[in-house]
Amino acid sequence: MKLKNIIYSISVFTLLSCSNNEANNSITNKEDYEAFLTESKSTEIQQVKKNLSFWKDKLEKSPTQYPYLSKIASINTNLFTITGNINYLKEAEKKLLQVNEKAFSVGNLRALARNYISQHKFKDALNVLKKVEKNGEELVATQKMLFDVHLELGQNDEAKHYLDQIEKYADFDYFIRAGKWSDHKGDLSSAITFLEKALSIAKFKNNKDLLVWSYTNLADFYGHNNEIKKSYQYYLKSLAIQPHNSYAMKGISWIVYSYENNPDEALRILEKIKEQNASPDYSLFIAEIYEYKNDEEMKTKYLNSFLSQTENKSYGVMYNSHIAKVILDEFDEQTKAYNIILQEIENRATAESYDLLAWAAFKNGELKKSLSIANEHIVGKSFEPSILYHVAEIYKANGLLDEASKIKVELLECGYELGPVTFNKIERL
Numbered sequence: 001m002k003l004k005n006i007i008y009s010i011s012v013f014t015l016l017s018c019s020n021n022e023a024n025n026s027i028t029n030k031e032d033y034e035a036f037l038t039e040s041k042s043t044e045i046q047q048v049k050k051n052l053s054f055w056k057d058k059l060e061k062s063p064t065q066y067p068y069l070s071k072i073a074s075i076n077t078n079l080f081t082i083t084g085n086i087n088y089l090k091e092a093e094k095k096l097l098q099v100n101e102k103a104f105s106v107g108n109l110r111a112l113a114r115n116y117i118s119q120h121k122f123k124d125a126l127n128v129l130k131k132v133e134k135n136g137e138e139l140v141a142t143q144k145m146l147f148d149v150h151l152e153l154g155q156n157d158e159a160k161h162y163l164d165q166i167e168k169y170a171d172f173d174y175f176i177r178a179g180k181w182s183d184h185k186g187d188l189s190s191a192i193t194f195l196e197k198a199l200s201i202a203k204f205k206n207n208k209d210l211l212v213w214s215y216t217n218l219a220d221f222y223g224h225n226n227e228i229k230k231s232y233q234y235y236l237k238s239l240a241i242q243p244h245n246s247y248a249m250k251g252i253s254w255i256v257y258s259y260e261n262n263p264d265e266a267l268r269i270l271e272k273i274k275e276q277n278a279s280p281d282y283s284l285f286i287a288e289i290y291e292y293k294n295d296e297e298m299k300t301k302y303l304n305s306f307l308s309q310t311e312n313k314s315y316g317v318m319y320n321s322h323i324a325k326v327i328l329d330e331f332d333e334q335t336k337a338y339n340i341i342l343q344e345i346e347n348r349a350t351a352e353s354y355d356l357l358a359w360a361a362f363k364n365g366e367l368k369k370s371l372s373i374a375n376e377h378i379v380g381k382s383f384e385p386s387i388l389y390h391v392a393e394i395y396k397a398n399g400l401l402d403e404a405s406k407i408k409v410e411l412l413e414c415g416y417e418l419g420p421v422t423f424n425k426i427e428r429l
Contacts, residue, residue: 026260027229033252036239037269041082041276044244048079069099070108077115082244084279086314089118106137113145120318122152122348140166144173151184154350172201172210176217183221186383192221212238216248223251224417228259246277250285258419263289280309280319284326292421303330320344324356328363351382359390362397371398385414389422392429404429 052075059068073095080088096112099105109132116125126149132142147162163181166174179194195218202210219234232255235248242248249269257266267289274282287302303326310319324340327333341356354377361370374394378387388407395404408429415423 027232028256032236036243037249037272039243041244045082048075051075066099066102069095084277090314106132106135110145119316122149125149147177153348172198188225195221208241212242219251226416228255246273249273257289258416263293280306284322288421317347321356328360334364351378354378355387355390358394362394367397370394385411385418389426396429
């Protein structure tokens with residue numbers, strides 16, 4: 001969760017939002033999720049691919065029917081969501097570029113911007129959306145996406161401007177963005193309130209896609225708020241609607257691992273997910289669990305698997321921050337990490353990107369430099385516990401023991417969100 005600025009004051013909010021008021025008992029049940037875990041996605045994927053072939057055939061027969069390109073792009077995006085295969089996302093980009101070359105359409109341009117956001121090409125997305133905004137057609141939909149992109153770029157003033165523009169509509173899209181903004185500012189309680197309002201609208205509309213989005217994101221937020229039972233139930237609700245939702249199953253595996261201290265079951269879940277989803281994220285998660293189990297050989301195997309997967313040029317900059325963290329913490333490749341971090345800051349000058357730079361300086365023994373970066377670009381700008389852990393280490397190394405101790409006290413209350421590996425490091429601060 002996002003913590004308040006505990007460097008300067010210990011707020012009531014952070015004490016409440018990080019405190020664990022639930023007994024550390026098992027809350028998951030294999031019978032709840034086993035059917036979702038073992039059921040194959042193949043039938044669903046084949047159906048989507050059949051639909052893809054249908055539109056490809058129509059385009060081949062009528063190559064001037066450019067809307068067919070949009071259909072093909074949408075189906076490829078869906079296949080990426082289901083399988084995690086980056087090639088589908090890149091194919092969707094290719095088709096959207098083609099259709100936008102043929103005819104101006106704000107809908108197709110926004111679809112291209114969404115594709116760029118998925119690829120973490122936020123500046124490209126911003127350029128597209130500015131073009132659409134200038135056109136003025138369907139302006140509110142464009143303003144919503146402009147909020148998203150500016151927030152990802154760390155341009156908070158611009159993001160708030162666009163949030164204010166859409167506030168009067170008080171619709172689903174506004175509430176999810178107001179929740180995102182509250183979370184970004186460290187106000188988790190308000191974030192949950194906004195997302196619950198969004199959920200109410202999704203229920204009223206009986207829109208399955210909106211319901212799944214609401215349930216999974218609320219599950220995340222309730223987990224950050226240490227309301228683990230509610231988090232678990234919301235993940236299950238999303239799976240009941242969308243049985244092959246890998247993200248929800250990953251959330252359940254985190255509960256099993258971090259809350260219930262059952263790494264073997266968490267590994268079983270993740271390995272099942274990996275059989276049907278190609279996203280590199282799962283290798284990182286599995287590596288962490290093996291670190292917790294003190295199995296260095298398997299940990300290294302999965303870290304190398306992650307790095308090997310992300311060597312695929314199709315991923316572009318999508319995993320830059322994760323790659324930098326891995327090679328800094330595990331392989332000590334300072335120069336390579338530094339170059340990646342500079343690229344990440346160029347792409348998005350956020351507190352999270354500067355955290356990487358500060359941490360690289362810290363790992364390289366440049367303690368004063370790391371402190372300067374932290375104070376200028378991180379403190380008061382990010383409330384993520386994992387980032388504040390880095391700040392605490394930097395403060396401690398620079399002799400600011402009282403400041404480091406204040407952060408440690410708060411982070412000790414956030415063990416579930418951080419996970420046992422990081423929590424153990426915090427205990428040693």
